Amino acid sequence: MRKLNFKLPSFRALKLPGLSFLLAMFFGALLIAFSDSTVLKHIGHPIDFIKAGGVAVWQSYLALFQGSIYNPSLATPHDSLLAWYPLSETLVSAAPLILAGLSVALAFRAGLFNIGAQGQFIFGSIAASYVGFHFHLPIGIHVILSVLAAIVAGGIWGGLVGLLKARTGAHEVIVTIMLNYVALYFLMWLLGTTTFLRPGRKDPISPDVLPSSRMPLLAGNNYRVNFGIFIALAAAVFVWWLLSRSTWGFRFRAVGANTAAAKTAGISVPFVMTSVMAISGALAGLGGAVHVLGSDFSLTSGTAGNFGFDAITVALLGRARPMGTVFASLLFGALRAGGGTMQANTNTPIDIVLVIQALVVLFIAAPSVVKWVFRLKNLKTTGELAAKGWNG
Amino acid sequence: MSLELRGITKSFGALVANDSIDLKVENGEIHAILGENGAGKSTLMNIVYGLVAPDSGEILVDGIHKTIKEPRDALASGIGMVHQHFMLVPVFTVAENIVLGHEKSGFAGRLELGDARARIKEVSDQFGFDVNPDDLIEGLPVGVQQRVEIIRALIYDAKVLILDEPTAVLTPQETDDLLKIMRELKSQGTSIIFITHKLREVKAVADRITIIRRGKVVGNASPTDSQDELASLMVGRQVELVPEKFSHVIGDPVLTVKELTIRDITGRALVTNINFEVRAGEILAIAGVQGNGQSEVARAMVNLEEYVEGSIIVDGAQVIGMSVREALHAGIAFVPESREYDGLIASMSIAENLILDVHDRPPYAHGIQMSPTVVLAEAEKRKVEFDIRLQSVSDPISSLSGGNKQKVVLARELSRPVKLLVASQPTRGLDVGSIEFVHKRILEERDAGRAVLLFSTELDEVLALADRIAVMYRGEILAIVPSGVTAQELGLLMAGVVNA
Numbered sequence: 001m002r003k004l005n006f007k008l009p010s011f012r013a014l015k016l017p018g019l020s021f022l023l024a025m026f027f028g029a030l031l032i033a034f035s036d037s038t039v040l041k042h043i044g045h046p047i048d049f050i051k052a053g054g055v056a057v058w059q060s061y062l063a064l065f066q067g068s069i070y071n072p073s074l075a076t077p078h079d080s081l082l083a084w085y086p087l088s089e090t091l092v093s094a095a096p097l098i099l100a101g102l103s104v105a106l107a108f109r110a111g112l113f114n115i116g117a118q119g120q121f122i123f124g125s126i127a128a129s130y131v132g133f134h135f136h137l138p139i140g141i142h143v144i145l146s147v148l149a150a151i152v153a154g155g156i157w158g159g160l161v162g163l164l165k166a167r168t169g170a171h172e173v174i175v176t177i178m179l180n181y182v183a184l185y186f187l188m189w190l191l192g193t194t195t196f197l198r199p200g201r202k203d204p205i206s207p208d209v210l211p212s213s214r215m216p217l218l219a220g221n222n223y224r225v226n227f228g229i230f231i232a233l234a235a236a237v238f239v240w241w242l243l244s245r246s247t248w249g250f251r252f253r254a255v256g257a258n259t260a261a262a263k264t265a266g267i268s269v270p271f272v273m274t275s276v277m278a279i280s281g282a283l284a285g286l287g288g289a290v291h292v293l294g295s296d297f298s299l300t301s302g303t304a305g306n307f308g309f310d311a312i313t314v315a316l317l318g319r320a321r322p323m324g325t326v327f328a329s330l331l332f333g334a335l336r337a338g339g340g341t342m343q344a345n346t347n348t349p350i351d352i353v354l355v356i357q358a359l360v361v362l363f364i365a366a367p368s369v370v371k372w373v374f375r376l377k378n379l380k381t382t383g384e385l386a387a388k389g390w391n392g
Numbered sequence: 393m394s395l396e397l398r399g400i401t402k403s404f405g406a407l408v409a410n411d412s413i414d415l416k417v418e419n420g421e422i423h424a425i426l427g428e429n430g431a432g433k434s435t436l437m438n439i440v441y442g443l444v445a446p447d448s449g450e451i452l453v454d455g456i457h458k459t460i461k462e463p464r465d466a467l468a469s470g471i472g473m474v475h476q477h478f479m480l481v482p483v484f485t486v487a488e489n490i491v492l493g494h495e496k497s498g499f500a501g502r503l504e505l506g507d508a509r510a511r512i513k514e515v516s517d518q519f520g521f522d523v524n525p526d527d528l529i530e531g532l533p534v535g536v537q538q539r540v541e542i543i544r545a546l547i548y549d550a551k552v553l554i555l556d557e558p559t560a561v562l563t564p565q566e567t568d569d570l571l572k573i574m575r576e577l578k579s580q581g582t583s584i585i586f587i588t589h590k591l592r593e594v595k596a597v598a599d600r601i602t603i604i605r606r607g608k609v610v611g612n613a614s615p616t617d618s619q620d621e622l623a624s625l626m627v628g629r630q631v632e633l634v635p636e637k638f639s640h641v642i643g644d645p646v647l648t649v650k651e652l653t654i655r656d657i658t659g660r661a662l663v664t665n666i667n668f669e670v671r672a673g674e675i676l677a678i679a680g681v682q683g684n685g686q687s688e689v690a691r692a693m694v695n696l697e698e699y700v701e702g703s704i705i706v707d708g709a710q711v712i713g714m715s716v717r718e719a720l721h722a723g724i725a726f727v728p729e730s731r732e733y734d735g736l737i738a739s740m741s742i743a744e745n746l747i748l749d750v751h752d753r754p755p756y757a758h759g760i761q762m763s764p765t766v767v768l769a770e771a772e773k774r775k776v777e778f779d780i781r782l783q784s785v786s787d788p789i790s791s792l793s794g795g796n797k798q799k800v801v802l803a804r805e806l807s808r809p810v811k812l813l814v815a816s817q818p819t820r821g822l823d824v825g826s827i828e829f830v831h832k833r834i835l836e837e838r839d840a841g842r843a844v845l846l847f848s849t850e851l852d853e854v855l856a857l858a859d860r861i862a863v864m865y866r867g868e869i870l871a872i873v874p875s876g877v878t879a880q881e882l883g884l885l886m887a888g889v890v891n892a
């Protein structure tokens with residue numbers, strides 16, 4: 001009661017995402033069983049079928065776990081800790097996703113639907129890698145400047161959207177979708193220029209960033225986990241502070257929840273739109289930097305992968321709260337890291353992971369399904385998702 | 393049809409909003425429910441209509457138990473409700489709105505409105521509604537939209553009609569029409585539950601009155617009781633319905649409006665070339681039937697209107713061209729006309745809503761860092777001062793009753809030292825006790841030498857508070873008259889009649 005709008009993700013808040021995940025895993029299990037040809041052979045014998053199905057599901061989910069958190073078979077006599085290698089991989093893919101997710105979540109809270117995290121992420125990667133491979137700078141300073149360049153590039157790319165919306169009323173969804181294309185094709189064009197094309201290569205790939213501009217490794221050379229995860233967590237704390245403790249965040253939330261009332265209270269709506277999109281863009285750009293400087297080291301046309309779009313999903317899953325977004329990103333990072341192992345070790349294709357991800361989102365968007373399945377009466381479903389539709 | 397409620401109880405956390413309420417509404421009676429803001433009236437009605445689930449209690453219709461889980465069940469049991477916020481689609485016609493959710497389609501899915509239109513005409517004639525089924529909702533005045541809602545309930549065979557503060561948004565003329573309709577409905581056998589804070593209306597139409605205080609039925613009253621008696625029964629103490637006002641010295645002009653013209657986005661003038669001034673220590677009321685340009689004038693005072701010509705000088709400074717923020721900082725307090733639309737932010741907490749316009753100023757913030765503890769402490773203070781009935785100042789605004797929301801807006805705007813107070817419909821939805829308090833506060837502002845610009849469609853309020861009254865009609869100021877006018881004269885002016 002003594003606190004202003006500060007709630008740790010309480011169990012109540014985690015209930016819907018948690019149950020949605022369980023339900024998605026359940027449907028995932030059905031899919032695994034029914035798509036496995038060895039299981040389907042038993043279709044005539046219910047008991048055998050259930051047995052075989054159970055084994056397939058267990059093996060797949062076990063592989064998922066081993067691929068994402070802990071795999072004892074990776075341990076060597078010299079280094080039993082290597083069993084944790086998968087966890088390091090999970091953190092590596094979660095870090096950029098957390099940052100991109102925060103970008104979407106922050107915009108959500110101000111009533112804006114930032115579909116453009118992908119484009120902002122791309123610009124961040126471009127800026128970070130350019131500074132990273134082009135300049136020769138002292139260790140420490142180099143990585144800081146590369147990161148700053150990404151923040152600025154992403155911030156400008158995002159701020160542009162806010163400015164357009166504030167000045168002309170252009171809907172941010174359309175603008176960001178278009179700017180995503182612009183960013184992608186700009187990247188492809190860049191990779192053909194002499195500055196960006198790696199010497200001696202014909203396929204579009206940039207030089208590796210110099211070691212002085214890379215994220216410091218956290219657990220030695222055997223693991224890829226790097227300082228990026230700390231940056232991501234710090235950014236989450238920053239976004240939390242921004243939203244619940246700063247005057248800026250107060251204005252963001254006010255505009256997000258009721259633009260007319262915010263305006264009447266003297267809050268400048270155009271300024272809020274521009275600044276929130278600039279900060280969102282900066283976060284996504286930072287995600288690009290963490291990705292390029294932390295694990296990929298070079299730019300390709302696929303550098304941004306699906307980060308900017310998964311970002312929307314994790315922001316939704318995290319109810320647009322910073323800590324929720326972190327948890328959701330870790331989960332997605334784990335699914336992504338574990339999916340490969342699952343595909344390699346079992347008959348289950350990695351696509352099951354995508355199905356589970358999609359189902360989680362579906363259930364969160366349609367909470368009545370979850371309520372019905374689990375017979376819940378008063379599940380809190382209204383959230384902080386303030387982004388408005390086309391009429392906003 | 394009779395409706396009986398037995399032992400209805402509903403708690404929100406620690407707060408008991410309805411505490412085993414018994415209520416009986418007889419066939420064909422108008423049953424008024426009186427109670428303070430937050431007494432639990434709306435909660436009770438929402439329970440009857442299936443919008444809120446009670447913790448315990450029974451609902452009987454004509455002596456038969458009914459299980460009402462959602463509005464559909466209520467309608468099936470013959471219970472209809474008209475909400476304060478109309479649930480109409482603006483771009484649909486009256487008939488289309490009424491069949492919404494019950495559409496019948498004809499050949500190739502064509503929407504069949506024939507039956508509905510005939511029924512609407514029939515009901516409209518029967519009760520004197522004067523509603524045309526083919527009019528578009530967006531073009532209709534609030535009072536007529538409300539009648540559409542009532543027709544909708546009647547067409548689906550409501551025999552008990554719940555009206556929760558139906559007159560809060562109506563002009564005096566529309567209110568009279570509604571009361572007439574209510575009597576007509578009653579004479580044809582419809583029972584009505586009528587919630588209002590206006591005692592005059594209760595005395596005019598009610599057959600019986602039930603009084604609720606802090607979630608409990610505390611007794612019944614008779615429509616023949618005087619307004620003073622009703623007021624004190626409701627609030628539990630003596631209430632001064634007409635505030636005491638002393639004459640005092642009026643100072644220099646604080647607000648000077650010259651040749652003010654306000655246009656909408658198409659360039660059409662909504663307010664044409666008006667001039668007036670308000671002096672320190674003076675209350676100028678702007679009266680008029682809703683929609684004659686008062687809302688725009690009020691909004692223009694803090695620069696919320698976009699297409700404005702002329703000049704608005706507050707304490708020597710030109711307001712036009714300032715940002716809203718600069719206008720507020722220049723010493724203007726602004727109580728907007730609609731708390732739901734632009735007065736409050738529903739999902740933010742009560743404490744946050746109390747500092748919406750000063751959130752970035754000390755002591756609430758230093759630099760960009762806000763001080764939550766100060767914000768909460770301040771909210772606790774205002775809660776006591778303005779008697780805001782709430783559980784926790786950290787709760788969202790949406791958990792408050794209508795009147796208590798209004799108090800939050802007033803508490804915010806009246807706690808800031810200002811030179812000019814612009815207040816639109818400041819007592820909309822308040823109970824008599826709170827109105828007394830707010831009127832006193834507004835008079836205190838005046839006595840402390842502030843200029844007050846009051847916009848109100850309540851004639852009583854205008855007459856009780858104003859030193860001078862400007863009457864607006866079709867975007868112009870028809871006349872500025874001293875406070876001594878009678879309600880009748882004022883009524884004529886508001887209708888556009890100037891007697892030379």
Ligand SMILES: Nc1ncnc2c1ncn2[C@@H]1O[C@H](COP(=O)(O)OP(=O)(O)OP(=O)(O)O)[C@@H](O)[C@H]1O
Binds near residue numbers: 407431792
């Ligand atoms: N959803 C809710 N959550 C928490 N408290 C609530 C909720 N709805 C109502 N309340 C509380 O219940 C009490 C009764 O509210 P209700 O709206 O019934 O009052 P009311 O008699 O209609 O008042 P008013 O005259 O101001 O409209 C209030 O104290 C209100 O704050």
Ligand SMILES: [Mg+2]
Binds near residue numbers: 433434435793794795
């Ligand atoms: Mg109410």
